[in-house]
Amino acid sequence: MAKRKASGVNMHTKAMPPVVFLGPSAPAPDILAILPDATIRPPARRGDLYAYRILKHEIFLILDGAFGGVLAISPREVVDIVADGAVVVGASSMGALRAADCSPAGVHGVGVISRLFRTRRISSEDEVAVQYHEEQPFPPLTEPxxxxxxxxxxxxxxxxxxxxxxxxxxxxxxxxxxxxxxxxxxxxxxxxxxxxxxxxxxxxxDVKRADAVRAARHVARICSSTSSLPSSSAFHLFGLLDDGRERRGIDLIEDANRQQIETEFVEWLWLSGRARKLLGEDIGGPQKGLPTPLSAAWNIIDASGELEAELMRFDVFKRAIAEAKRCRLRPDPGDIREAEEQLAGVYGVGSWKELLTGEPRDADRSRRLKEHRNQVATIKCLRRRFLFPSDQSDRSREDLRWHFG
Missing domain, CATH: 1.10.150 (DNA polymerase; domain 1)
Known part of the structure; x- marks a missing residue:
């Protein structure tokens, strides 16, 4: 029997070529010049990763993804194939979004756009969305x-x-x-x-095109060097894959007990700022003062088709906190500062102090915000220590608020 490395890439048999989901972010020749054996596929749709993983492909580069009239590739699907031993790299467009969503599970985010999504300097899909012809080679018709x-x-x-x-x-x-x-x-x-x-x-x-090229080079390094591959602990850091492929936690709606998680989940939506995007509302107080009642917020998100993705993000958030506690990690001042900058940016205010002292003025609100800030900082510490040990450039990044507000 051929010996298999823990990372999931078979070093003793010929590996399947990397699969690249590519649309308007870059011309195919740009990618093929770096990855000549790559399988180039149209923008990723729901189920595409599962399909190519079943065919035993082991490395995936997600640049573009379909949305709008079709089901977009979900965070759950990305996490599943990473947990199954595949390597996923995301950049440029939908890939950058999913890399930010799933980075705690071991997804590689490459490039400037991925970093901005991960650090919450930008958070809207509108930042990378373009109109394009659905037939190949997908030339962009508008400007992201x-x-x-x-x-x-x-x-x-x-x-x-x-x-x-x-x-x-x-x-x-x-x-x-x-x-x-x-x-x-x-x-x-x-x-x-x-x-x-x-x-x-x-x-x-064209930053999207430049990031796509960077990501292709990153994949080339992964293909040629086993040292570029994440360790098996990165794949299984949060227990996303157990014996018998059993899914744990609240990642599937049908497996979740809504009564048990509804209050905590909806409150997380407000504290994290995701309610601004999903419901167009800012944080009130914890439960009391929330602009939309808990059950109504759940139903609105469910009707939008985003509930599964949001539950997955919440699940990963909770698992990351639990793992950080297990490892006894404590965020350093830089992690706290980045968490404060992230939350201030999410709420569209100039500083953390302004967020705490803004309306509505409520001591319990400030306490909950501080608790959430500490959790975000702890996850940043976890990611830095275990998943991105060489990625220290964000600490010295310049202030981009005037054009990334």
Whole structure:
């Protein structure tokens, strides 16, 4: 019998080629130049990872994913195949989102966009959404908001545009639906008249494409070097795979006891800021003062089709806290500071202090926010210590609030 490494990659038989889910983020030749044997597939849909894992593929690069009229790839599916021993790398678009969602389970997030989602500097799918033709090779028809942000940032740094112009164009871009977002519309809505040289400079910035190339290189290193692979402990850190493929916890709605978890789950939605995105509401108090009653909030999220994904995020959050306690980890001041910055950014305020002293003024609210901050900081410590030991660059990152607000 061939000996198999714990990471799940067979070193004694010819491995199946990596599967790359690619759409408008980058042209296929960019990826094939780095991964010539890769299996290039259209943007990932619900069930695609399961299907290719069954075919014994072991390495997956998710760049783009379908959404809207079809079921998007779920965090549960990503975690399942990682727990099954596969390696998943995410970047650029849907891949960056799922890497941020599932990083505690061992998913590799690569590139600037993934880092921004992971640190909650950005949190909306609108940042990376574009309109594209459904037939290959998926050329983008609109401009992703994240490219607009970076293009304006670089132009500002080079002295090509003023801060006021950049802010007007960002506001215009954010006001446009992703299917209508283009540089021409942005210039028109912002009433900015730029030279052809500056316009060409802005159009040439493509962060999603650059991240896709970085991610392909990361996958190439994984394919060529066993030292790049995560250890088996990273795959099984939260007990996501037990004997007999038994799923534990509250990750499936049909296995969850709604009465037992409803209060804690919905309160987590408000404390984490996810209620802002899902319900359009800010935090009130714990239970009392919540803008939407607990059961109504659950039903609204269920009707939106996002309940399974949110339950999975909540499940991973709770498991991460439990694992950190088991390992007796304590966040350092840097972890606390990052957690405070993350929560302030989620709520759209300038600082942690402003969040604590904002309305409604309630001592219990402040206490719960501090408790949640400590939990977020503890997870950051866990991730840093066990999953991203070499990723220390975030500590010294520059302040991006003016264009990532």
């Amino acid at each position: 908001l994240i490219n607009v942000r970076f293009a304006l940032r670089r132009a500002y740094r080079k002295g090509l545009i003023a801060t006021s112009e950049a802010e007007k164009m960002i506001a215009a871009a954010r006001s446009l639906h992703f299917t209508q977002r283009s540089w021409s519309r942005i210039f028109k809505e912002a009433e900015c008249h730029l030279s052809l040289e500056i316009i060409n400079f802005l159009r040439d910035v």
